[in-house]
Amino acid sequence: MKKLVKGNEAVVIGALVAGCDAFFGYPITPASEISHKASEYFLPLNKVFLQAESEIGAINMVFGASSCGRRVMTASSGPGISLKTEGISYLAGAELPAVIVNIMRVGPGLGNIGPEQSDYFQMVKGGGHGNYKVITFAPNSVNEIFSFTIKAFEIADKYRNPVAILADGTLGQMMEPIEIKPLEIHPPEKPWQVDPTPASNDRIITSIYLDFDDMEQYIRTVEKKYRQVEEQETMVECYRIDDAEYIFTGFGIVSRVLKSVVDKLRNNGTKAGMIRPQTLWPFPRKTFEEAAKKGKKFFVVELSTGQYVEDVRLSIGNQPLYFYSRVGGNLPSRQEIIEEFYSQVKE
């Protein structure tokens, strides 16, 4: 079935296909339609929808419902994610699966409701305290928001870790058709879950180990899990990179523009290609390393003053790197990026 929906609605439909049991949220532009649609779709299906008293309330309800073994999610935008960040650290610390959606707006502070990608550090580098990682998907279309949300629930359960969908106001607000197919979803058994049965009396869900050695052992175990995620769950799209001299790279909405930049430059005789991470953590470091070894040069475009670019820099040794950014709610056009490319690189 083809359905024309906003990116925000695609999140909710994806969650339903994935068998999500509960949504706890608090509205914020440009993510509000996720709450609206969750309230519309969840309640008639006897699933839980709850608008919490605040973002902090919502994320702690996620903690509770996840402890009980349910598939559960929340959604917000940057300022709300800031408030949820303590809870995300606790979720990761207690190894609880959950899906967290961030439809980025402009920051810092209140900023405005336009699109930006300046929550990259916030989601990808942790944001909260302690050694933890949030597995972070970066969709670039409404259809990918839909399919990545389904995948996010699966990965969250597989690794018992919070998983983020990181998109921006453009993607959340724009409508595109998605292809909805019912899936056979079998959430895994969760022998660790707490419930009212006596069997669960011995199960403790916690992030606290008072003994230093116990604590270290636990942190090392989780660390191993993260290495495994890096090995197995990295997702990246490469476009016309084989013979490319210049690799354009960006994530989310920017990558769509970069793809057309690549095509246009190719028509003009410049060998261009694109690397587009679909997961930001784990970061597709190997793909960049291999491209760097072949002597390629890199042109990074992002909607922040320079966050994603740091991970690219770390992966490409001393290869030349050029950078262009737009902020404040603006999205660069193909022509603008091409002009920037010629002014920085070709002169």
Added chain:
Amino acid sequence: MARYEIRLSGAGGQGLILAGIILAEAVVKYTDKQVVQTQSYGPEARGGASKAEIIISDTEIDYPQVNKPDFLLALTQAAYNKYQRDLKEYGVMVVDDRVDISLRGGPTYQVPITRLTREKLGTELVVNIVSLSILNYLQGIVEKDELEEIVLEKVPPGTEDLNKKALDFGWQLGEELNQYKIAAKEEEDE
């Protein structure tokens, strides 16, 4: 139609976002083309000048925002002032007759859409559907009855008859549109 950009603008509350969604749904249902619909959101959508935009393309849509519209509808002066600037030189412009415009080269129609809608249908509420019908008459995006089917699916229950009349009236205005055409700006001699 490699890439065709439409911008519908007016005051928040005139229903242009719904009109944009209807058109986009019709394109998804009845054509093989790609479509992206975007709109004003936040407080903008609830007052002042607001817009809905639809991009229709034979190929994948890389840039999801409207850059240079091929078609502009402006129902209010504020919307015209804010959103006319990027219209393609020979793009089509349809404005309400209360809107003061500067002369331009491309096809321009100054139509009393709001007044005629009120006189003919007894309410301005359906000015969005009248406008959508004019647009579809001019551009032939989908068949008339295809658009009607989506309109009837999407409008609030109980307003189907009114909206069907609005569609027919918009089509009729489309047929009479030449009488509202504004003379083009004369080419300046270099």
